[in-house]
Amino acid sequence: MRAPEATSTVDFAPRAIARLPPASPRQRGSVTWERRLLGWHSLLCYLFLYVPILILILYSFNRSKQTAGWDGFTLDWYGRLFANDLILRAVKNSLIVAVSATIFATIIGTMVALALARRSFRGKGATQSALYLPIIIPEIVIGAALVTFFGVIELRLSLWTVVLAHIAFCISYVAIVVRARLAGFDRSLEEAASDLGAGPLDTFRRVTLPIILPGIIAGALLVFTISIDDYVVSSFVAGVGATTLPIQIYSMLKVGVTPEVNAVSTLLLLLTVVLIAIAQRLQQDPTPSLSKGARKK
Amino acid sequence: MPEETPRRGWASYPLVLPTWVVLGFFFVLPLVIMLIISFGQRGTYGGLKAIEDLGAYVTSGDFLANYKRSIEPLYLSIYWRSLWMAVVTTVLCLAISYPMAYYIAVIAPAKWKNLLLGLVVIPFWTSFLIRTYAWMLILRTEGLANSLLQWSGLIDQPLNLLYTDFSVMIGLVYGELPFMILPLYASLEKLDLKLLEAGNDLGANSPQTFFRVTVPLTMPGIVAGVILVFIPSIGQFVISDLLGGAKSILVGNLIQNQFAVARNKPFGSAIAFELTAVVLMLLFAYAMYTKKKGQEVLL
Amino acid sequence: MNPSEPPSASDLSVDIQRVSKRFGDFIAVDDVSLTVRRGEFFSLLGPSGCGKTTLLRMIGGFELPTAGTIRVEGADVTDVPVHKRPINMVFQHYALFPHLSVAENISFGFRYKNFPPAEYEQRIAEAVGLVRLDGFEHRSPAQLSGGQRQRVALARALALKPKVLLLDEPLGALDQKLRKEVQVELKSLQRKLGITFIFVTHDQEEALTMSDRIAVMNAGRVEQMDSAAQVFEYPQTEFVAQFMGASNFFQATVRGIAEGFLSLAMPDGDTFSVPNPGGLELGEGVRFVVRPEKLDLRSRDLSKSGVPCMPVTIEDRVYQGISTVWMVKAKSGERFVIYEQNEKQFEERGKFAEGGTAYLCWSPRHTVLMRGETDDGAHA
Numbered sequence: 001m002r003a004p005e006a007t008s009t010v011d012f013a014p015r016a017i018a019r020l021p022p023a024s025p026r027q028r029g030s031v032t033w034e035r036r037l038l039g040w041h042s043l044l045c046y047l048f049l050y051v052p053i054l055i056l057i058l059y060s061f062n063r064s065k066q067t068a069g070w071d072g073f074t075l076d077w078y079g080r081l082f083a084n085d086l087i088l089r090a091v092k093n094s095l096i097v098a099v100s101a102t103i104f105a106t107i108i109g110t111m112v113a114l115a116l117a118r119r120s121f122r123g124k125g126a127t128q129s130a131l132y133l134p135i136i137i138p139e140i141v142i143g144a145a146l147v148t149f150f151g152v153i154e155l156r157l158s159l160w161t162v163v164l165a166h167i168a169f170c171i172s173y174v175a176i177v178v179r180a181r182l183a184g185f186d187r188s189l190e191e192a193a194s195d196l197g198a199g200p201l202d203t204f205r206r207v208t209l210p211i212i213l214p215g216i217i218a219g220a221l222l223v224f225t226i227s228i229d230d231y232v233v234s235s236f237v238a239g240v241g242a243t244t245l246p247i248q249i250y251s252m253l254k255v256g257v258t259p260e261v262n263a264v265s266t267l268l269l270l271l272t273v274v275l276i277a278i279a280q281r282l283q284q285d286p287t288p289s290l291s292k293g294a295r296k297k
Numbered sequence: 298m299p300e301e302t303p304r305r306g307w308a309s310y311p312l313v314l315p316t317w318v319v320l321g322f323f324f325v326l327p328l329v330i331m332l333i334i335s336f337g338q339r340g341t342y343g344g345l346k347a348i349e350d351l352g353a354y355v356t357s358g359d360f361l362a363n364y365k366r367s368i369e370p371l372y373l374s375i376y377w378r379s380l381w382m383a384v385v386t387t388v389l390c391l392a393i394s395y396p397m398a399y400y401i402a403v404i405a406p407a408k409w410k411n412l413l414l415g416l417v418v419i420p421f422w423t424s425f426l427i428r429t430y431a432w433m434l435i436l437r438t439e440g441l442a443n444s445l446l447q448w449s450g451l452i453d454q455p456l457n458l459l460y461t462d463f464s465v466m467i468g469l470v471y472g473e474l475p476f477m478i479l480p481l482y483a484s485l486e487k488l489d490l491k492l493l494e495a496g497n498d499l500g501a502n503s504p505q506t507f508f509r510v511t512v513p514l515t516m517p518g519i520v521a522g523v524i525l526v527f528i529p530s531i532g533q534f535v536i537s538d539l540l541g542g543a544k545s546i547l548v549g550n551l552i553q554n555q556f557a558v559a560r561n562k563p564f565g566s567a568i569a570f571e572l573t574a575v576v577l578m579l580l581f582a583y584a585m586y587t588k589k590k591g592q593e594v595l596l
Numbered sequence: 597m598n599p600s601e602p603p604s605a606s607d608l609s610v611d612i613q614r615v616s617k618r619f620g621d622f623i624a625v626d627d628v629s630l631t632v633r634r635g636e637f638f639s640l641l642g643p644s645g646c647g648k649t650t651l652l653r654m655i656g657g658f659e660l661p662t663a664g665t666i667r668v669e670g671a672d673v674t675d676v677p678v679h680k681r682p683i684n685m686v687f688q689h690y691a692l693f694p695h696l697s698v699a700e701n702i703s704f705g706f707r708y709k710n711f712p713p714a715e716y717e718q719r720i721a722e723a724v725g726l727v728r729l730d731g732f733e734h735r736s737p738a739q740l741s742g743g744q745r746q747r748v749a750l751a752r753a754l755a756l757k758p759k760v761l762l763l764d765e766p767l768g769a770l771d772q773k774l775r776k777e778v779q780v781e782l783k784s785l786q787r788k789l790g791i792t793f794i795f796v797t798h799d800q801e802e803a804l805t806m807s808d809r810i811a812v813m814n815a816g817r818v819e820q821m822d823s824a825a826q827v828f829e830y831p832q833t834e835f836v837a838q839f840m841g842a843s844n845f846f847q848a849t850v851r852g853i854a855e856g857f858l859s860l861a862m863p864d865g866d867t868f869s870v871p872n873p874g875g876l877e878l879g880e881g882v883r884f885v886v887r888p889e890k891l892d893l894r895s896r897d898l899s900k901s902g903v904p905c906m907p908v909t910i911e912d913r914v915y916q917g918i919s920t921v922w923m924v925k926a927k928s929g930e931r932f933v934i935y936e937q938n939e940k941q942f943e944e945r946g947k948f949a950e951g952g953t954a955y956l957c958w959s960p961r962h963t964v965l966m967r968g969e970t971d972d973g974a975h976a
Contacts, residue, residue: 112315
């Protein structure tokens, strides 16, 4: 299970926080030591969460190759990265996969989200359940099933099998994100558009789409990072020469710790965080439908 | 005014058709094929052994051979370890997360909540692989942990921290922690503090209030968190591969092994299916729980 | 009690015939027929859930009727999709497009009317001027107040020069003072433009202020459709009477029928005469209503002069500045409410105090006889 559960939870958290009743006056004295204890505990937990990442980032600048000691600041490892053919090729592969998978998954996922949110049709319930499968089923099972499938239909493993696999499990994430966006969508806007003369296609193009676009982009960014970061499924279905970045990193890790891994990991880390931060921003509905605001009476 | 009826009509189908095709072909079908294969036998070169007579095969002992083999003691010990690890991970996560979620939800000033929550989420946006690797850096013999311990004089020789059950456990807890914190936070945040005050008012001291009021009220969050942590934990593969040694093989590694190394797809499929079955049963139980309690599903 | 003249066919803007709408088992609109004249300000009035909004939405095309036909300006639009009807709607919560500016909102539908692009600017200016929002063209809806948004919604609809304008409780979100101002503005705008307005509201005062004719709806049916004054002064069913604030109900028996007049006997035997609406027999019991402002308190019993009077005790008296509200109780235990305008000349006033007795009297012509149960449909 990955990102979106938390994404959607965090998404409602700010709104939830805004609804919090004002804190009732606390009793002083006996409660303070408990609060302090909890505060320290939380601090330690935050450290626990962040220290490994920070160490990784730190070590990517460490001149020393093997020991834990700090030998001096260097950008050598980053330099070496760009000269490392294997890594560069893996990056290229990852980008090809991520871009292709994102485009297709976003389009297909948006379409199905629209259908689920707006229309009833035969097989709706089954479709909804099927969309949960990629999220529920353990990644190894997905990977194993896919490689078996490709074997049975005699499709040679390649970069494109990776793309297909990624599209398959990314659709669900896009569908969830876009659906959430559609749920808050004010239907009277579409009615107003029809009322003013716009047919169904024009209504979608001029009203619905612009308003849900931030949600669609957020979904796209989400699956882009999921695709870039994916190891397990990719490792099963990638063919020879179709090494993606996580696979490359993994094989380097098995051999031993190399500083170049630190460097490429740091870069990947930063990329992911930036992309998701943007996605979160987009999901936070900057122009909530005004009519909905009035409806709160 | 009655709810708007969703529009019916044939126009829905083009919208869902691509999804049906993709999910059907690249998800449902592979799973079905995997199920079928799990009843087969490994061929000489790693493929499938051809079956002459289907009828005879089904009634022969070979049909369920993989499943029978999967419950041999060797494998049972692996399942047991996976289960055990998942349980311990879940318990540890719960113990660590609850105070933290409580702090953020109940004690922290309102203007910081967003930030604190965001800080919890950021690490887990990043690649699982990379975060696990970070622990390799820390726990290896020349790594930070050993260096600190030696430098502070607590030990003379570097400890063998990596490639043990211990390192796998740390990796698991580390990876799953946000999944426990968030549902707990969601539940705690909804908690009406007046209820706690009422508890105090009625004579319960703090620990009693906690166990008799807070915990039951946040049960949905606890259950959701447990599910969100337990299920990925039993299917874990990367962490045990990187941080665990040959002794720490889990179900995930077993499956991967069968497919990549032993090239016994049928057997691997059988195990994969058993794992999936367990996951689905747990989720089903969760669905029943939420329906019975009439409580909102936090997932 | 006088139905308005039925309009001729060429006058009709909207003609609704036997329209019903079901949602599963729930009947939202039950066999309703009514007509709206061109250039008229017509209101659908009723409590929540009475079906008025559903009916409006069917006229607009947002819901399809389960039965019946709808004609607009003579053309059958029952099956015509929303975007093709020559009707525009002002939505309850305005439905302004948040991603477009005021000017872009207003000009949204221009291309579907094939207005030449060269005219856009002028048309936008015209619409903006109509609602007095000059200078606001480039603002986004988020930057506007509730009242301003409402005007943009109005401008947007009117800019397309519709034949009929539908308004779905558009003043609901405005505060009291603003509401009154906008009511007056809307009425004068409608008069000026001459467009047929169909207005939905649950506020009877609002409907009375603005409408030429009102259809009062209850549980999916039209209980009465008449000019505003008629509905107010002469409610025909108990529901309409109560909704319009005439909650003083009396019982009487028909004692005599003579040319054009009925002789009604009150329980205490006194009789008085009212015009004969027809359909009543000797000895039949009738229920009637008298509006609170039409009731009087007198110190003497005027029954002998043919003025219906009833002895009552005064329970309460509430001074409200412009008026005084009296609550009285009859011997039978029934209670009645009287609104009295506080004029200096009303010499009787000082004589009545709480706990005292008086005679409740009214002019016979203010007697409004109730019809039995609710009618099917309504006369035009």
